Amino acid sequence: MKTPIVHVAGLHKAFGKQPVLQGVNWTIEPGTIVGLLGRNGAGKSTLLECLLGLREADRGACTLLGEPVTALSDTVRANIGYVPQKSELFEWMTPIQMLDYFKALYPRWNAQKVTSLLARWGFDAQACGKPISKLSGGEKQRLSIIRALAHDPALLVLDEPVASLDPVGRRDFLHELVNDVIEHDTTVIFSTHILSDLERVALDVAFLQNGQIALQGALDELLESASRISGDAGAIDALRLQREVRRHGHADGSVTVLARLSAEEDAQLRARTGLKVDTLSLEDLFVEVTR
Numbered sequence: 001m002k003t004p005i006v007h008v009a010g011l012h013k014a015f016g017k018q019p020v021l022q023g024v025n026w027t028i029e030p031g032t033i034v035g036l037l038g039r040n041g042a043g044k045s046t047l048l049e050c051l052l053g054l055r056e057a058d059r060g061a062c063t064l065l066g067e068p069v070t071a072l073s074d075t076v077r078a079n080i081g082y083v084p085q086k087s088e089l090f091e092w093m094t095p096i097q098m099l100d101y102f103k104a105l106y107p108r109w110n111a112q113k114v115t116s117l118l119a120r121w122g123f124d125a126q127a128c129g130k131p132i133s134k135l136s137g138g139e140k141q142r143l144s145i146i147r148a149l150a151h152d153p154a155l156l157v158l159d160e161p162v163a164s165l166d167p168v169g170r171r172d173f174l175h176e177l178v179n180d181v182i183e184h185d186t187t188v189i190f191s192t193h194i195l196s197d198l199e200r201v202a203l204d205v206a207f208l209q210n211g212q213i214a215l216q217g218a219l220d221e222l223l224e225s226a227s228r229i230s231g232d233a234g235a236i237d238a239l240r241l242q243r244e245v246r247r248h249g250h251a252d253g254s255v256t257v258l259a260r261l262s263a264e265e266d267a268q269l270r271a272r273t274g275l276k277v278d279t280l281s282l283e284d285l286f287v288e289v290t291r
């Protein structure tokens with residue numbers, strides 16, 4: 001078995017009295033693209049920061065490429081790329097000066113890739129010569145992504161990387177991401193609210209809800225197996241579903257359950273009277289898991 005590229009066990013983090021992460025367990029295998037989903041304030045940024053060792057957790061353990069995040073070697077550090085939600089670039093430098101600065105820090109800097117990305121992502125001579133403080137939000141985000149991709153990291157963590165990109169920028173970025181995964185076997189974790197983007201690139205998804213990973217798996221398998229079953233409480237209880245994910249009671253005594261079903265189970269339930277079984281889109285799934 002391959003060493004997981006990310007392994008998080010029992011991670012807890014509170015801000016004052018507000019618990020945010022409440023026992024996150026999460027394992028990510030190399031070479032996958034994982035979309036991290038959750039409502040605003042669910043703790044996605046906090047989780048990404050803790051797993052990268054940028055924020056101290058209260059309890060729990062994280063390893064990256066087999067090393068504890070609290071004691072990473074320089075080799076592992078050089079294999080990680082991160083684009084935070086709000087990039088802190090060196091605003092007084094020009095894009096070229098900033099990239100040159102980082103080039104000196106990374107032994108595996110891919111200058112050819114940087115030149116090609118700058119050209120393709122609209123950084124002409126004029127944009128390359130401006131102080132970063134004068135770039136637009138989307139241009140800064142692109143620059144931050146170029147910086148994170150430049151050293152061909154084995155693990156790339158992106159916190160809402162496309163929030164300020166226009167549709168063309170988003171398409172170019174997603175294309176680059178997929179290429180990188182194919183060419184360099186990069187593992188990518190990215191949080192986003194744009195579900196259509198996720199459906200285009202993510203192989204796996206993980207939902208963060210109530211401080212834990214409430215549901216994770218291969219996106220196509222989840223979409224194939226997740227169903228919403230509604231009926232009266234007695235009828236739902238009698239089903240004894242093996243892979244129930246969420247359950248909600250309603251004022252009229254009826255119950256809705258989100259469960260993963262095999263094709264056989266799905267057919268059996270659909271044949272019963274008094275039950276309503278719905279197939280879910282990714283958006284429906286998001287609503288049901290994070291309700």
Ligand SMILES: Nc1ncnc2c1ncn2[C@@H]1O[C@H](COP(=O)(O)OP(=O)(O)OP(=O)(O)O)[C@@H](O)[C@H]1O
Pocket residue numbers: 015020038039040041042043044045046047
């Ligand atoms: N430094 C901090 N001090 C106090 N509370 C914080 C801090 N950082 C985050 N929080 C709180 O922790 C919770 C989780 O925040 P976080 O930014 O991790 O959520 P998120 O899922 O990334 O949200 P979004 O989708 O809106 O970006 C929020 O309620 C937030 O207010």
